[in-house]
Amino acid sequence: MVTDLSSPADISLSGLYADNRGTQKDSDVIRTLLDQSDWFCHAVEFDPRSGQALPQSLSSLLARISGYSPPSAETPARDRLWRIVEHSRHSVERLFRGLNEAPRREQALLPVHAVRELDATSFMKLSNRPGRNIREKLAGNPYLQGVRRFQSINLPENRLLKAFVEHLAQLLELRRDILGHEDDLLLQILTWLRSGDARDIGRWENLPPNNTLLSHRDYRRVWDAWRLLQSLEDDLSADHSRLPERIRTKRLWNTYAQMWRDGTHRFADMPVFFDYDRFEIRPWLSKVVAQRVTETINRNVSVEDICAPVCVDFATLRPRYATGTTLSSLPDAFLWQKWRDANTAVALDLFASDGIYAHAQATTLSWADLFFSRTDPEQLDSAARAFASRLHSLFRHETLIWLVPDTLNDFELDVIRRNINARFQNATPLPRSIAAAFQRADYSKIRNDSAIVVIDSVGGKTCVTKLIARFDPELKKVLPETNGFYWERHPSVIISNTSPEMHEEKKYEIPTLDDQGQWLEAPRAKLPVVDAADLKNDPRIGQFAFAINLTNSPVIGGTRLHSLQQRAGGIALWRDQIPELSIKAVRDGLHRRCHLVSRGTTVKPLRGKPVAVEVREDFTLPANKAFYQFPLFLGDSTEDLGYSARLESPAFPLEKDAVCELRLTFEYGADDPYKLIFKPRNGSFQQVHATWCRTADVIITDAPAPQYPAPMTWADLHHVPKDGGDETSDLLDWITNAVARLDQDIYIRPRNRTTGVISTIWRPDKHEGDFTFANMDLSAKKVFIHQKKFIDGTSHADFIEGSRISFEVVENAGKYSGRNIAGEHHQEIERLKVFDDASISAQVIKMRKALYYPVIQIWRDGRSIDDAECPQAFADATRANIHYLTSLLHESQLPKQIKDEIRFLMCCMHSDAPDECVQWITEQVSKDRIGNPRAIGFALGRVVEPWQQSILSGFMERPTESALRVFAYAIWRDRHFVERFDVEQMTAILDSLNTVLGQIKPCPPRKKINDKRTTLNWLQSTTEPLELLLGLLRARNSPHAQIRMLLQPHQKITKELANQVERVTEFVAQSNGYLYSRVQINIEKPQGDQTPELLFALRLYLTGDDGANAIHITSVSDKNDE
Template sequence: MTSERLSSFDSVRRNVAQDSAAISEVLEQSDWFCHAADFDPRSGQALPQSLSVFLARVAGYSPPEAGSPCRDRLWRITEHCRAAVDRLVRGLNEAPCREQALLPAHAVRELDATSFIKLSNRPGRNLREKLAGNPYLQGVRRFQSVDLPENRLFKACMVRLAQHLELCGARHDRQDDLLVTILSWLRSGEARDIGNWENLPPNNTLLSHRDYRRVWDAWRWMQTLEDDTARDLSEVHARRQTRHRWITYSRIWSEGRHCLADMPIFFDFDTFEIRPWFNSVAMQSVPEKIKRDTRIEVRIPVCVDLATSLPRYAAGKTARYLPGSFLWQQWQGENTEVALDLFTSDAIYRHPQVTTLFPTDLFFSKAAPEHLDRAARAFTSRLHEVFRSDTLIWLVPDALSDFELDVTRRNLNARFQGAVPLPRSIAAAVQRVDYSKVNAGFPIVVIDNVGGTTCVTRLVARFDPALKDKLPETRGFYWERHPPVILSDTPAQESEPGCAITSIDDQDQWHPPAVPARPASLDTSMLKQDPRIGGFAFSIIVTDSPVSGGLHFHALQQRAGEIPLWRDQIPELTIKALKDGRQQRFQLVSRGTTVTPIRGRPVRIEVKEDFTLPAKRPFYQFPLFLGDSSEDLGYSARLDSSAFPLEESVDCALHLTFEYGADDPYQLTFIPRNGAFAHVRATWRRTRDLVVTDAPAPEYPAPMAWADLRHVPKPGSSETTDLLDWITRAIARLDQDIYIRPRARTKAVICREWRPDKNGGYFTFATTNTTQERVFVHQKNILDGHAYTDFNVGDSISFERHEQDGKCSGRRVAGEHHEEVQRLKRFDETTSKDLVTQIRKSLYYPVIQTWRDGRSIDDADCPGVFAEAARIHIDYLVSLLAEDDLPASVKNAIFVLMCCMHKDAPSTFIQHLARELEKGSFRNPQAIGFALGRLDEPWQRALFSGLMRNITESVLRIFACAIWRDRHFVEQFDSAQMTMVLTSLNVALGQINPCPRKKSAKDDRAAVNWMRATTELLELLLGVLRTREAADVRLRMLLQPHQQITKALARRVERVSELVEESTAILSCRVQINIEKPDGDHTPDLLFALRLYLTGDDGANAIHISRISDSQDE
């Protein structure tokens, strides 16, 4: 539609008689809608906006005066393409064209086949004769043409739009400037050269070009203008109801007696639809009237504190809060995503679909970086609307490093030319300290709590005679700030950022503005005993924002000129890189480095040591560390150059500068000593920005089949071993070592006197009764309870005959009528230890390997002979556990064997396991891990559930064994259970202490135990990373590189790497990892692989896990 009587309505009126009042109402409705909505300049569609902004616009609407044009459909068309038309008439698209033309011979530059045909038809024998009578030649002429499909559409659209604008101008005696532009262009020769539009489908230019796309949209809308106008008239009643509803809400909002929860509002111009995110508008009455329209504008320098929910500022003698609300929200639906700048809200939604950010979140939130950046742009734009001066002093929490201020600093610098950051501690000191009581070296501390972080900043007064001349009131003293000391770092509660505004949750429950709790008071005497802080004269506790101090600081600095009022002792800064075969820290900024914080003046920081760039790297990336912290900052220094990869390692000098308040305060340049490549400047990159959803996962070695167990290769040999036969022979040998089983006894008569041997013992010979064979009998083979003197020549004896190398001897010698019964051997401490060692050497390996990967003797492919023998062996082992006189250490070794057989274990053994679980202490966590198998049996699942009830370090060790025992064990966890395991694992890794020192040269046991316990936790971490291939989406996403728990575990691994490097023990892992590491990198394979997997490095794709070695279990 145009205005009161427009061309679209003229067309309608020629077909359908319409009431003049209805037409006027539709026009006013359209004008009202266009006043309240903002249109996307690219698509022309109405943009979403917040409820508070929409209601404010509705409240401020007034109908157009009589005779004035309304904002209707034609207005929307015109405004959408106005800027595009202005640009296109000054330069249309052109394309090279060619045509045949009769040209003077000297002007011909190109001939084609047609030219030669024309020329051949002329009389003459050569070219001179052919041109003698007519010096013109048919040639090819090339030129730039505007007769293109997009320009034809543009011309047709302009003709149609000019007609509508002429009718509109005639109705209101007011001509649109765009009409003059269009008519002037239509009369130009360029327009005449363009052909007619033939209703072709749009080409790529019309759909993608910034300006032609708008013309195409305008053309489409004009095609349906009459139909759309008729539909508007037919729906006037529904449009009236929509308008009435929102005018009612606007009136309620304007009265200020109710608090309305802000949310996105969506608009559809074509259907006159105004749709809120939720079907209803949530509101509640308030006791005091809400003040509306509290806009302010400040044109003098200000100091702003963004570390609070509502920014606090000082532009004069008093500090104030910015009026209204100050927050940003991201609403996320199934197919919709809307960002809202909420500066006039009464209340907000706290909803799972909503991400809410306050100014303080720019410093302390762990939200997505893109959300923080968009919120920072919104906040700084709002500040620029209020504070019109280019000078803005903004207070910085002392607990944060320059890298953590990146988002806020960059956006403020973009909006305010004179944006200067100032630590809150300096502002508080300037505001609170009496300089008459200050002397050189005078120390104070500033205690501040912002964002749940309590930090203490030490300030020391230093004397500058030049400053005393400039600012006598300071007595020449400036403050030197030391790196802050973090006393507590407790993240603020989720509801705390909303303390300045009412909220409503997803259960439609209203929550009043919460009063932030004051931090607990600190004992200054305890602070003085802290070696990180030391002694001080007095302390300043920051309770209110020191913006007045910040503004006073600015006034003093203006008078002091280039003499700074404070110095900054920047924190120690290091990067981690490969050095001497290990990942070690390289110092960029040493402890105690002091800089002059003046904006726009870089300060050189000396780096004494050269840095070596290793060869064969396409790029270099080094994580950044602050102070003594074992956790990286989340930033890394990256080097990219066309000279990479280097052919050989290159030593580089480092040039480091620090510029206070700049977008990138630290500038680090690598300068090759040998000039192998141009200087390369490092870029600081966030290591937490990349979201990966399909990061590499460790593989599981391919399981062996039962047939393969017959031919297992021997390590370091071409021969193979039959594990099934090994088990049968080993158990037979075990029976001989445990039981005394009677053998046939031979009777004989002593035929010679006892004679001494060379060792002092006595021997004799006896003749058997049946074969008259002479048998050697020695004193040492006589059974206990008898002596050799008890047997004389002619006495009958009995013994077990033993033959070796053709000679016979008697063993277990006794009287003629002696009889033996089957019994258990007697074991002392030495023989028990020897038997346990024998069991481990002979049975652990074959049993572990045979029952690995869920194999069972009930499997269809299990050899029948072995299955029957194994059942007998299992019953035998169970009977050994029932022997009361068998030593406990031997029973424990047999218990491990039974655990290895998991679901093949008998019921009596399962009951024994249940009793172990009830006790809550596991003597052998590894054995319990063997017993879990793949949780096929009910008793295995019950055992697993019992373990999950209390995840101790022993339980983690159990899982570490089980997860590399069977491929499918990790699949038995759901996301909630795995979250519990990861939390406990993170805590356990964080509690690893340095390796114990040796008490003596031979004391290796403590180091071995420490390394084994550490390795088991790392093996579990490697195993749970296989959840990245889980079918369950939630389980698969748990350990993706962007997750907080993954980053926390990566930091734990880095700390463990440092502990391992400091220790003398060797990290030996059951998981055999084949991995290519950089030359000279001596990091253990397990730690190196974990680093790649946890960070999502593509190098993890090249890791191959070949097998699980059970050497530790033997």
């Protein structure tokens, strides 16, 4: 008990030790100080480099405090001197065995035979001697002033070392004399101080530290310890002055430790920081959170070191393991956390944790995350290293069999495999399905080529793995109990995949404290119920003899396999069909796959025995590249594995393309199981080993966005350049003249007719027609008359020489011809022309050629005849033309096809469209029967009219595929259209677009040899969602931060869309068709790359490639008539 806290604050180490023995009046205070220091040093762990107390988890701290016991009389307290000694002990011992040395030179009088070097001083000394030559000068005294070089230890760092150990020896002797404890280091110091090395070292002059003292591992610790020695007396006085605060700190944390030791409370784990000088223990958050539990927690669970081969299963938070036929669970919760704020980052091992804190500043990882998560690779590696180290501290045998989920491939196991291999010399991964087969399959019931399936659920994925029994006569001789059967594992089939969001909520089988301060109990695992009969109907699985439903860990099967394999020697007890792998590169101008591992490739999974895998095709390395990097793909998936094969060689860049042979080997369980070699066929350079590089997931917040083409002004429309020349067109005059010609094509309107007399007989022409001439009544001019110019229903054969006829006169270059020829008394009336199928088709084509281009261009970019910049004459003429086109819609005899063309032209006018067109549009949208999405997309324009806003709102309530195809045209019709969507609407559109792209199938086969329509229709329906995606990427320029971030390259939806684009790219390459896009893209592609510009640009934009900055969208072309 402390009796007095008011004693003077200035105390010395000798007084401290004397008072601790009870010889002074302040003995209780001093003993309290020493007890506190010993308690604190027991609770913390010091950094061996800096000497500072390391942060640790709350659970680890409470366990340390709970295990504290005061030092005995024979054991000195861990005080400040103890800390100095322990921090420098190993460094001092190492330095005693090997001090730093540096070369030195000095003048010395040496025997002539020992002289190796002379300088100017040597010659000066020699010249002062009597004699005419060197022989005479040395005759009486065979010694010469020469340069002697030697290694000196009299260096600043060694002088500091000597000063430090001299001072330290005095304090250790003081502790020995007062407390009776002699440190082993004291004897080493005293011995060294008597050595010749110590005598050769000079005195320390309190110089500033040199680079060696600050950077050398051992001298830096000596320097730090020397500084602590200099402030030792002041630190002791400061400890004494803070005694009340130190008492409160110790009492508080002893209380927490008692609660933890009793098992009546559970604590939310968090980092705890320490300040040794101030005797502070500070948790990450200001308050330690504890909850009373109804059932006492057993704190005395431990695992003795296991020195036999072990099979361990990481499917649960507390791994299951087996040695022989004994099944057990580890008491440790394999959890790792990293807490981070603006200034600090701390990693924690939570093996003894009662509960985790799901705090916003904490990232939590478990074994499941190491298997299935794609978070920061550095964090995964740190967690895997901590877990592997913990396993190695428990399992001391070099053999470790660790079970892996069947859904994972060797690349996804990279982080765990490397860290486990670093700790265990003979670590072997084993699929859970194989372990289950060896644990539960009865060899007496197995027949050759019979199949079983293993149903397993790990990490939110339920998979079915098919195993087929194969017979090996050699295996039957060696292991009769197997009846000669080994198992061949086929790739797993995933039948259920829980969403990552749901999986995140159920990830940890441990109580959790959420951000709201609420405790959440550990969820209980619910295994899905799978009907074996349904599996047999699944074509991916097929028939099988029986099913094994994994409800418990099959670790005993793993140990049984290990035991049998040791007896079998080099005969593998199971085979593995490794997954199909391919890399993608440009071949024949298109991005195509080169298959490294073909489907159905089977290997023997024996540790340390590489297996050659045949690669059937060569690979061409293009010239002029400093390095090569090819993404890796699994099976038919368009999503790369997150790894690339990278080639680097001094021979690069190549002068010309090189055809290479690919050599691939697979070594089961190795750090790098796949080894790929590129060997040139012509031997022009040494073979190159590919390195597998993890694709960096760089977070980009300002990825480039497509630019909308610069809009034309009303003045520009008078001078629109024509294709292929320097001439221009006036679109305003064009459209006025085109509407006038349309009237002539649709209506028959009466014109002045002339009568005359046929003056000659009918004669044949070159084209199997007949012609004649007629004299006009009012003049003597001759008029050319042809049988094709007679009106419908009238035959030229009814008229002979001398017959009177009527006609319309047409003059051309001074010559006259007749048209609409009939009898003398024929009278024309105003009426619609009569159209048949051929004339309808011809009229539609004529309208598209004459009117599509000017109408689409004039009303592009939201232009309207109500604009102030619109020429008044054109506006008045256009209103009259719109009224005229509207009247055509009321002509009952006008064919529907021609009316549809008129409606499309009106749709292009968006806000200027008449009510009849608006009604036609709204009826289609309300019935969800959109026949022409381009028309509706053009009609939306700037979305300023109430009817346009209503249509857009209707589409956004349910963004169907039809709505997306409408948006594909609208988004490239007006530059501000993409700004109409808020965050929720953009998210819904992107999700729907991802679905639509995912539903695109390969181009269907042609129905006939000359069938081009099938491919064209497929290409058009494929192009529309791709153009929409390109337009939506303009949202990266949004002023709203949330919208701007939606399509950044690191976002999940962006990666999914990028995978869909790669998938469509393969389909387009297979179709042998040309993917035409209205969006004209100017982009520089690698030489020989024939990927369509739209797909190539999307690939660059979605992946955040720097090449996207060089993409220029020049215009949007709508001149195509389809």
